[in-house]
Amino acid sequence: MTDGVLSPTPQEGFRSGFACFVGRPNAGKSTLTNALVGRKVAIASSKPQTTRHAIRGIVHRPDAQLVLIDTPGLHKPRTLLGERLNDLVRGTWTEVDVVGVCLPASQKIGPGDTYLVGEIAALPKRPKLVAIATKSDLVSPDRMAQHLLAIAALEETLGVSWSSIVPVSATQGEQLDVLADELVALLPEGPMLYPDGEITDEPEETLVAELIREAALEGVRDELPHSITVQVEEMGLREGRPENKPLLDVYATMIVERDSQKGIVIGHRGSRLREIGAASRQQIEALLGTPVYLDLKVKVLKEWQRDAKHLNRLGF
Known part of the structure; x- marks a missing residue:
């Protein structure tokens, strides 16, 4: 492979394919995805239902290319958005070679876990299954x-x-190599699917929006996380800057459902909004390797989670 061009003939026995992690909300799926990829591609938060897209992270090895799909947690939907996220999860199951079921060791296996595994068991074409005891x-x-x-x-x-059944700790890096080996062994032989070094196929705008939402989720009240989404309105390198001093302009809007929520996100005299901006800008700069100017606004879109037109426009 040279200059990011896919090699048509990887070594004999090379494996490539797709695996997704599933589990209850907050089972450690996103943290595990990031740990295996070796870079942050999926946002993680202690708030349930943080993940809203099927984010792809790519693990490169000399013997394989493993594409991990981080999916939202399967949950009992209370909104149209929730129904669409569950559909996304089920749709992903039918497209992957392996499903890794995340069952946190810190919690007993409960009805949510058995329901989830039962749903996978009922698929007409069942993928291979690996049980992952997360948070070991x-x-x-x-x-x-x-x-x-x-x-x-x-x-x-x-x-x-x-x-296989594999205990892992994504935060401590324990058994990650064992898990990667187990997943790779279940992939079919095939060519590389992505250029060497590419860690995700998500558009940069999507990753930036997710990093802003992650920062907004920290320390907010329980009912607020589900109501926040982020749209990047415009993003590009500022013209007229010297090549050795680039600056990326990002204009983004945080969307909430009620005026009271807007007040919470902005905070007293804009203090909360400044905190969100500073934290997310740091993460965006780390991801893209470029200094960032972030212009962040907040607007209310009433009951957007329940409105099909709003969901379509927001990309859900």
């Missing part, structure tokens, strides 16, 4: 042993077959 650093060895037995028991109760 948060539990004792005894608790982990109990958790792994409970995961294994799902095979009989739900009629599934795990290709």
